[in-house]
Amino acid sequence: MxxxxxxxxxxxxxxxxxxxxxxxxxxxxxxxxxxxxxxxxxxxxxxxxxxxxxxxxxxxxxxxxxxxxxxxxxxxxxxxxxxxxxxxxxxxxxxxMGPGLNIVASTRLYGGTITQFGLTMKRFGWGCTFVDFDDTAAIEAAVDENTRAIFCESISNPGGYITDLDAVAKVADKLGLxxxxxxxxxxxxxxxxxxxxxxxxxxxxxxxxxxxxxxxxxxxxxxxxxxxxxxxxxxxxxxxxxxxxxxxxxxxxxxxxxxxxxxxxxxxxxxxxxxxxxxxxxxxxIETLSLRMEKHVANAKAVAEWLEKDPRIDYVTWAGLPSSPWHDRVAKICPKGAGALFTVAVKGGYDACVKLVDNLKLFSHVANLGDARSLIIHPASTTHRQLSEEQQVAAGAAPGVVRLSIGIEDVADLIADLDQALTAATA
Incomplete structure (x- = not known):
């Protein structure tokens, strides 16, 4: 097969x-x-x-x-x-794993994973060191005789950062992990x-x-x-x-x-x-996975490009944008597209983000992603709330950003909904 x-x-x-x-x-x-x-x-x-x-x-x-x-x-x-x-x-x-052993993990992870690895696993006697995985030397330096695995996300939640898996794998191979x-x-x-x-x-x-x-x-x-x-x-x-x-x-x-x-x-x-x-x-x-992912990515591209040009937005983190520092990794790691999840920094910071969420009509405000429906959440007040502001920033979930999970609806409707909500949020 x-x-x-x-x-x-x-x-x-x-x-x-x-x-x-x-x-x-x-x-x-x-x-x-x-x-x-x-x-x-x-x-x-x-x-x-x-x-x-x-x-x-x-x-x-x-x-x-x-x-x-x-x-x-x-x-x-x-x-x-x-x-x-x-x-x-x-x-x-x-x-x-076992008591006294540890893993080395990326700082760019879902907030719940950071909590699971950084706090909950301690109850098993397992440890975790978080490292910026763009710095492969730092990954290697964080490994000790008790390290048993290296962990990352291919595309990170919430920022849509793409990990250079080939470079990280070379470190893991060298260390026998x-x-x-x-x-x-x-x-x-x-x-x-x-x-x-x-x-x-x-x-x-x-x-x-x-x-x-x-x-x-x-x-x-x-x-x-x-x-x-x-x-x-x-x-x-x-x-x-x-x-x-x-x-x-x-x-x-x-x-x-x-x-x-x-x-x-x-x-x-x-x-x-x-x-x-x-x-x-x-x-x-799964029977329709490829069909859905193609539509997710196409919609994400259109929404991200529109948002990046909007004066009410500070920046957009979708790696498919040429302005993204991780854009060159798309062709190598994710050749069919940079995914459909990314963050958007709204001018006006935390308060504007909350207003944006509250004024959207088509986007659903939920703690989920990857749905056929378009979803939004403010990570700093929800999924990453348990982290310090320093950890939030490192994870790509700063207080002034919202996370979008772009669905498979008509993209013109999605952009219109974001437009009206941004008007209300930044008035």
Whole structure:
């Protein structure tokens, strides 16, 4: 199936006609457990000697179809789906981390991720150092003997900054560390981080993959290319696993070691399970991913160009604009477009931003992105409110900016709505 084009894979990957009924669309397997053929069959499943279904906290046919489709679109060896994007981040780190260990992460991240990494992970005994990823020397300097991963976003939330994944991957390779890339804002249609050296790719499937703001979900895709046994840093994958009679995941399962560990250990013990109905909605959303992303990007381009010329605006951060300091990365990292999420600095600062949000009629004021509908939020008072002003600025969420997620409506209507709201906000 991987020999087909993206547009074909987004419809067909991971899906076969249901063997029991012939149903063409992937059914919603709304069941908690599965009948074993006999005692030996059950034992083989539990010993990881045979692939199959045991209990839906671990695997489910609907969710497995979604995982296979996302893996195919990202060019990965395997994938695991879970309950949310935040769950995916913890799931991604779980096989790598332990008390006293740390990661190095970009300063340009979603505010909730900064809080999760900077504060919540401390409760697990995990640490995080935040670094400007434009400075690869600073990334390397932040790594110490206890560092186990490097983390960034392909396109950052909220500013639409594009990370030079190739440069960061070179640092990760040099240091023998996995590079984890959150590809939520780009989707695999605009960016395939594995092709730029990423080890793992995470998604909030809630966003562009589903595309309609209906269900939560997350995914972790493994490239299958990292040598987990090259050092003693990753014992969960390279050393004997007591829960499976001393099985060494990487030795036994090779490129699929991380994926199987995330199911057999991660989902088993953390329980961050996606529900089958959410998987079904996301499968249907992915079928139109390329069509939607093309429209998202085209609309974002028109809106960003219009806003940049407007005297009521200080600046626009969309990387597709020639004025963007990251414009030269678009062709290399996101050749099909710079995404559809960016920030806009409104003259009048914080107060003008709040008035703009309150006066829009077509844009929805919500804490979400990647919807077919156009969305707006003021990060400094919402998604990034828990950060200091210095952190807000570093993350691209300064008090005087709003974040736009451009949808697939008629772009003339979007511009007209912004025009009238800006008039009210800057009067």
């Amino acid at each position: 991987t020999d087909f084009s993206f547009d074909t894979l987004q419809v067909h990957a991971g899906a076969e006609p249901d063997p029991a009924t012939g149903a063409r669309q992937v059914p919603i397997y709304q069941t908690t457990a599965y009948v074993f053929k006999d005692a030996d069959h059950a034992a083989r499943l539990f010993n990881l000697q045979e692939v199959g279904y045991i209990y839906s906290r671990l695997t489910n046919p609907t969710i497995s179809a979604l995982a296979s489709r996302i893996a195919a679109l990202e060019g990965g060896a395997g994938a695991v789906c879970c309950s949310s994007g935040h769950a995916a981040q913890i799931m991604a780190l779980f096989p790598l 996995p590079l984890i890339v959150d590809n939520t804002l780009a989707s695999p249609y605009l960016c395939r981080p594995i092709e730029h050296g990423a080890t793992l790719v995470v998604h909030s499937t809630t966003k562009y993959l589903t595309g309609n703001g209906t269900v939560m979900g997350g995914a972790i895709v493994d490239s299958g290319k990292f040598d987990w046994s090259a050092s003693d840093k990753f014992p969960s994958l390279s050393a004997p696993e007591p829960a499976y009679h001393g099985l060494k995941f990487h030795e036994a399962l090779g490129p699929m070691a991380y994926t199987f560990h995330s199911i057999a250990i991660g989902l088993r013990d953390l329980g961050m399970t996606m529900n089958p109905q959410a998987a079904h909605y996301t499968l249907m959303g």
